[in-house]
Structure formats: C-alpha cells, structure tokens
Amino acid sequence: MIGGEAEARAFVSARCDAAALERIERFIAALREENTRQNLVARATLDTVWQRHIADSAQLLDHVSRGTKPWLDLGSGAGLPGLIVAAMRPDWPIVLVESRRKRIEWLERMVDALSLAHCRVEGARLESIDTFTAAVISARAFAPLERIIRLSARFSTGNTIWLLPKGQSAAQELQDLPKRQRALFHVEQSQTDPGSGIIVGRLAGKAGS
Template sequence: MIANEEQARAFCAARCDADAMARLERFVGMLAEENAQQNLVSSTSLDAVWQRHIADSLQLLDHVPEGASPWLDLGSGAGMPGLVLAIARPDLRIGLVESRRKRIEWLERVVEAFGLSRCAVHGDRLENVESRDTAVITARAFAPLTKLLSLSARFSTPSTTWLLPKGRSGAQELAEQPKAIRAMFHVEQSATDAEAGILIGSGRPAKL
C-alpha cells in the first residue's frame, strides 16, 4: 500500500521510463498552475499529488494486458485517469470524454503541449460521442454504476475491460446491483488508499 509521496513516485517509476516520469513531473506543475485558475482538483490533494492522482491513475495499467488499446475515459475532468495514462503511455490510443468547456480546453492544451497524437479529446456529452469498440473503459467519479453502464455499453465488446475507481463506496454499490452486473464485476483493493476499491469488470453488459 502506497503511504507517501516517495512511495508513490517509486510506484510510478516502476511503470514508466525516465522520459515518461519527466513528462509526469511537468504535468504535475501544469496541474497546480491551472488549479489556481479553475478548481480541477481539491487544493489539499495537491500536497499528495503523486499518490492521490498520478499513482492512483497508473495503477490501472496493472489490471489490463500490456498494450491493451484503445481506451475510453468517461468524464475526464482534470485528466485522471485518462490523461495521466496518455502522458505516461503515449503509445496507447486513449479517448477523453468531457462536456464542460473549461475542462475541455484544459485537456486539449495538455494534449497539445505533450504532442499526444494518439490521445483524442471528445468535447461533448457521452450520449453524443460516436459509438466504437473499446478495449478498456475507465471512469473516475463519473456516474453511479447502473447509469454508467447504460450510457457506455455501446462502446463495449465481449472482451472489454472496465476499470472504475470507486473510492470507499465501490463494494456496497456493487452489492446493490442486479445479479448480472454483480457477476460481471469484482472489487480490487486500491494501491493508493486503504479504504478505496476499483470495480473491475469484463464484457458487455446486458441491456439495462
């Protein structure tokens, strides 16, 4: 379990090369600067930015086959996890879905600043994004599970992996779902928070 910033950096370095770590360092600075202009993340979370945001995003790589692509990140907001993953792994095709104008502009600036040619910002509501087959779907605090699956099922295939960081409520939320959804998902312990979990699923959800 990651307990401090030193451990978080080491965790990230084990999953990134030196160039990626340098990009992430730059991103951390950009995030802090932008957060003074718009409330992207809690200001107190920046004191533990590597643990709370960077490592918290990169841990998702441990739950998919190496090189799995494309990814679709729902409600990307400040860029966690999708933008962080794109910065660390520019070889992956990652789509960032965000409907709020200022957040869209922020994501687009970062994508341009790092030359992330395989990362696309979809500046619209998810309902308006063109359907496509996706290998990995991620979402951090996007919507309750039933609504999330209903909105995004059309992007999934029988082999899609769902990675949904859910904080402290994940296990309880899953327990309240219909049997078919409970069978599709399980809860993994977060590497960055002893009280948080990640809902990990596989496949295409039945019609909800």
Template sequence: MILRDEEQARAYVADFVDAAGMERLDRLEALLREENERQNLIAAATLQTVWLRHVADSAQLLSYVPRETEDPGAWLDLGTGAGFPGLVIAAMRPHWDVRLIESRRKRTDWLERARIDLGLGRCQVVASRLEMVATVEAGVISARAFAPMPKLIDLSARFSTNRTLWLLPKGRSAAQDLASLPESTRRLFHVEQSCTDTEAGIIVGRLDLAGHRGPKQTPGSKRG
C-alpha cells in the same frame, strides 16, 4: 502494498514508465498546479499529495493490463475532468489510443492544452456528453467518480465487447456501488483493493454488453 506518501507514490509509478514518461508526468503536475490557480481542477488540500492522490491512483490501473500489451484498443476515459485517470494513462502510454471524454468546456480546454504540451499525438479530447459520442469498440473503459454503476453501465454498454476491460476507481463506495447492480451484471465484476487508500476499491470486469439497450446515441464531434 498501500502507498503512504509522495516518495512511495513516485517510486510505484516509475516502475511502469521510462525516464521520458516520468518527465511527462512531472510536466503534467506542473501544468496542473498552474491551471488549478485558474479553475478548481483538484481540491487544494490534495496539492501536497498530487502523486499519491491523483497520479499513482490513476497509474495503478495499468497493473490490470498485461505489461506486454502493445495496443489494448481504444481506451475510453469517461468524465475525465482534470485528467484522472485518462491523461495520466496517456502520458504513461503515449502510443496508445486514449480518448478523454468530457463535456465541460473549461475542462476540455485544459485537457487539450495539456495534451498538446505533453506531445500526446494519439490522445484525443472528446468534447461531448457521453450520450452524443459515436459508438466505438473500446479496449478499456475507465471512469473515476463519473456516475453510479447502474447509470454508468446504461450509458456505456454500447462501447463494450467481450474483450473490453472495465476499470472503475470508486473510492470508498466501491462495494456499495457494485451492490447496486442487478445480480446478473454484478457477478461479472469484482472489487480490487486500491494501492492508495486502505478503504478504497477499484471495480474491475470484462464483459460483453453490446446488446444492452442503453440510451440512443448520436454521433458527436471529436476534438484533438
């Protein structure tokens, strides 16, 4: 099913959370609108469709995680920016270890304020370039418009084990981006249809890249 409007988007998201979760997401929307007047977190044209373009678009990643999952392990959201998808996931699953990795100071300041306001004690804002983040075993790796697939794999492989689920919303470039990978890596991923855009896709994979030789990492500081 492709969601068409804000009403459908809200109903879709509500199927994943309880009333308290919807309240947190409503609060997140309010905070986002307020902050967007100070810095350009999202395009002004999408302010009328926040639930469709941003909240539901992020929430749909939960459909790839079994509902009975109590703890998927560390969820690393790379290049979180305005908080999509990572902050939405944290608001919907406040008991999960969600780490929002973002290097831009204005963005990390906003993410930290939002995290505190929403009472997300297990969520962490990691104010650092990904290359400087200490290696951890990720349960989930997500990234929305963070980098082309070859670079994303190169930077992120050290966080991945054979249990790591990769969820990469790639919009309308999903198939093209996946095709840019070597065949040996490409075959470990596939493209799923996004529920928010008939032409958009999500690259999904579960693979062990721990032995991949990516950039040398330096332990970085975590904030949050």
C-alpha cells in the same frame, strides 16, 4: 499499500520510462497552476499529488496487458486517470470524454503540451459521441456504477475491461447492481488508499444487448 509521496513516485516510475515521468512532472506543474483558475482537484490533495492522483491513476495499468487499446476515459476532468495513462503509454490511442468547456480546453492544452499524438479529447456529452469498440473503459468520479454501465455499454464487447475507481463506495455500488450484472464485476483494493476500491470486470456478450 503505497505510503507517501516518495513511494507513490517510485510506484509510477517502475511502470514507465524516463520520458513518461518527465511528462507527468510537467502535468503536475501545469495542474498546480491551472488549479488556481479552476477547481480541477481539491486544493489540499496537491500536497499529496503523486499518491492521490498520479499513482492512483497509474495503478489501473496493472489490470491490463501491454497491448490493450483503445482506451476510453469517461468524464476525464483534470485528466485523471486518462491523461496520466496517455502520458505513460503515448503510443496507445486514448479518448478523453469531457463535456465542461473549461475542462475541455485544459485537456486539449495538455494533450498538445505533452505531445500526446494518439490521445484525443471528445468535448461533448457521452451520449453524443459516435460508438466505437473500446478495449478499456475507465471512469473516476463520473457517475454511479449503474449509470456508467447504461451509458457506456455500447462501447463495450465481452472483451472490454472496465476499470472504475470508486473510493469507499465501490462495494456498495456493486451490490446495488442487478444480480446478473453484479456477477460480472468484482472489487480490487486500491493501492493508494486502504479505504478505496476499484470495480473491475467485463460485460458478457455484446455491450448493449
């Protein structure tokens, strides 16, 4: 379990190169500034930004192999986890889905500022986005698990990895799924918070069938 900002930064550093770490530092500086204009993250969490947001996002990479792409991030908001993944893996195609105008503009500015050529922002509701096959689907504070699956299943195949940080509600949300779907997922312990879990799994067969 990560304990403190120094350990969180070291955790992230061990999973990326110096250029990626510099991109993340720039992201953090921009996040602090932008958060004075719009509430991207809770103000108090900026004191522990490496643990609460950066390492919390970076830990998802431990669940996928190096070549797993493209990555679909739902309700990207401040860019967590999708923009952090893109900063750490700039050669991976990553799609950030966000429907709120100010946050769309923020994400687009950050994609440009960090020179993330393979990362794109889809500024629309998920229901309006053309279907494509994602190798990874992630979502942090986007919607209840059942609704995430219902809205996103068309982007998934039996090989798609679902990575859904759910905080303290992870076990309960998994339990609330129909038994057939529940068996396809499990809860992994978050490395940044002893009370939080990540729902991990794959849907059997072709996504919406």
